[in-house]
Amino acid sequence: xxxxxxxxxxxxxxxxxxxxxxxxxxxxxxxxxxxxxxxxxxxxxxxxxxxxxxxxxxxxxxxxxxxxxxxxxxxxxxxxxxxxxxxxxxxxxxxxxxxxxxxxxxxxxxxxxx
Amino acid sequence: xxxxxxxxxxxxxxxxxxxxxxxxxxxxxxxxxxxxxxxxxxxxxxxxxxxxxxxxxxxxxxxxxxxxxxxxxxxxxxxxxxxxxxxxxxxxxxxxxxxxxxxxxxxxxxx
Numbered sequence: 270x271x272x273x274x275x276x277x278x279x280x281x282x283x284x285x286x287x288x289x290x291x292x293x294x295x296x297x298x299x300x301x302x303x304x305x306x307x308x309x310x311x312x313x314x315x316x317x318x319x320x321x322x323x324x325x326x327x328x329x330x331x332x333x334x335x336x337x338x339x340x341x342x343x344x345x346x347x348x349x350x351x352x353x354x355x356x357x358x359x360x361x362x363x364x365x366x367x368x369x370x371x372x373x374x375x376x377x378x379x380x381x382x383x
Numbered sequence: 384x385x386x387x388x389x390x391x392x393x394x395x396x397x398x399x400x401x402x403x404x405x406x407x408x409x410x411x412x413x414x415x416x417x418x419x420x421x422x423x424x425x426x427x428x429x430x431x432x433x434x435x436x437x438x439x440x441x442x443x444x445x446x447x448x449x450x451x452x453x454x455x456x457x458x459x460x461x462x463x464x465x466x467x468x469x470x471x472x473x474x475x476x477x478x479x480x481x482x483x484x485x486x487x488x489x490x491x492x493x494x
Binding site (some may be wrong): 273309310311312314359361366368370372373374375376377379 | 385387391415417424425426427428429432471473478479481482483484485486487
């Protein structure tokens with residue numbers, strides 16, 4: 270257990286559905302991240318939040334909508350996804366922005382779009 | 384060309400073997416090099432962290448960086464079945480800049 274909890278662990282959704290992924294960290298960290306991990310591809314950084322403010326959007330399609338209501342919680346709202354969006358979505362947090370050696374990852378949400 | 388190249392494997396070795404995992408990169412500005420271990424159905428966890436060139440040892444694990452060749456390695460001595468996982472290399476220009484990951488190498492250590 271790394272202190273970063275993601276729910277649900279698995280999600281199957283249709284292309285017309287709307288769903289949300291949740292991430293919660295109990296580490297007192299100020300920065301939170303969403304990553305996408307697809308089969309046979311490197312981890313891709315999607316969004317970065319620092320003190321609840323979005324500091325980076327890595328050209329992510331608008332069908333992915335992040336929300337950070339406070340420093341402990343991060344959501345990823347999903348709507349009208351495509352099958353190629355099927356992947357493992359990982360949340361991470363760090364004490365300060367981009368303390369790369371101090372980032373902790375959650376276990377991920379395995380998303381399947383049908 | 385990918386910024387970071389990593390052979391995805393799979394790599395299968397007998398218990399007790401020395402394992403060598405490698406990444407090459409093209410961006411000479413990378414200064415920080417990391418290895419993550421990711422067990423099945425888990426998120427990545429930081430295993431080793433090295434700044435610039437040189438070696439770093441932690442128990443059975445040794446990380447090497449050769450910046451002149453743009454080549455990094457992770458050695459695992461006396462490999463154990465519990466080392467079976469996917470190993471991801473990652474690197475960044477500064478300690479706070481975006482991490483660029485390799486694809487990951489899937490390792491199986493057979494008892």
